[in-house]
Amino acid sequence: MNTRRALSDTLVDVVDGIGIAPGPGLRATSIELTLPVEISMEEQAGEQVFLADLPRFIYRTAFDHVPSTLTVLWQEGEPT
């Protein structure tokens, strides 16, 4: 069974976890992160879903995927 999250869930969870609520006198206008991710494809409801999740273990075994790299740049904007 594949327990990795879809890329969209990972991205939303990561940006949520950074805690970028605006504070007095300080505001983040962009965030750039480079993360190791384990990727795979899975068919869900007849369509291919791209799964990309953070590695599950610090110490890797021969059974673990060698991580790929995801670099994402978020920029501040008005909600659409």
Added chain:
Amino acid sequence: MSDQSATLPLEHFIQAVQSQLDKAQAAMAMKARNLNLPLTFAIKDITLDLRAHVEFARNEIRIRPAGPADTQASMFHLVFTAITRPMIEENATTLSDDPEARQIDELKDDSLTEENRRQLEWIGVRTVDKLQEMDSKGGVGAIGRVTGLPVDRLRQALARASAPALEHVTPVEPEISGGKHQFLRVRGHNLMGAPGQGSPRVMMGNTPVAVIKASARELLLAPQAHQWAGELSVSHGEGTAASLAFDLSPFAPPAPPQETGGAP
């Protein structure tokens, strides 16, 4: 599906990634709206360095994410950037084909294999009309050189694609409400012959049908009372005729009364 069992075309893979980025963007926008936040974060650029196997089969790039034991996987570098709607529309114009145009896939005959059709699509020839347009400009030789397709095979496919094809026959609604149906509309392709061949020859069985108006996609016919059902055939010159059986006799106007000898 197991995550390692199958490869998938690169374009499907890219669509799967795009779909995930759209979902993430939509989720963040929804959260900002629900929490009444004046600003949110939107994904601007995303770069993926994927460990994957890349294969080239049947003129198609296929990709498979590397598994744990794949030590020899390639590094696949993909960069996505956010673009505006006008940019999407500007770049999508080449795909906005006429919805009624015949796709190159419809040339399912012995002259072109599936791989041949894929080769044509690869160079941007997605419709039969486009292939014919290139032929009229003398571009068949160039297509042959670029794709490696034999020119004879292309000409054979073009000859078949240029033959008339009939789709359907419908009665033309009378101009006056409650009036009689008088005309039939025939939809198809290549209904007009090549320049100089004149108007198409339209027959119902062995009798000709009057043609009011003709274009490549449509014919307007004025059939006689007995010509509202049967087998219609359209041909031009010495070429192949296309035929279609139909029955629209319920729409036929009543036959004129037969003359009964002379007046007393």
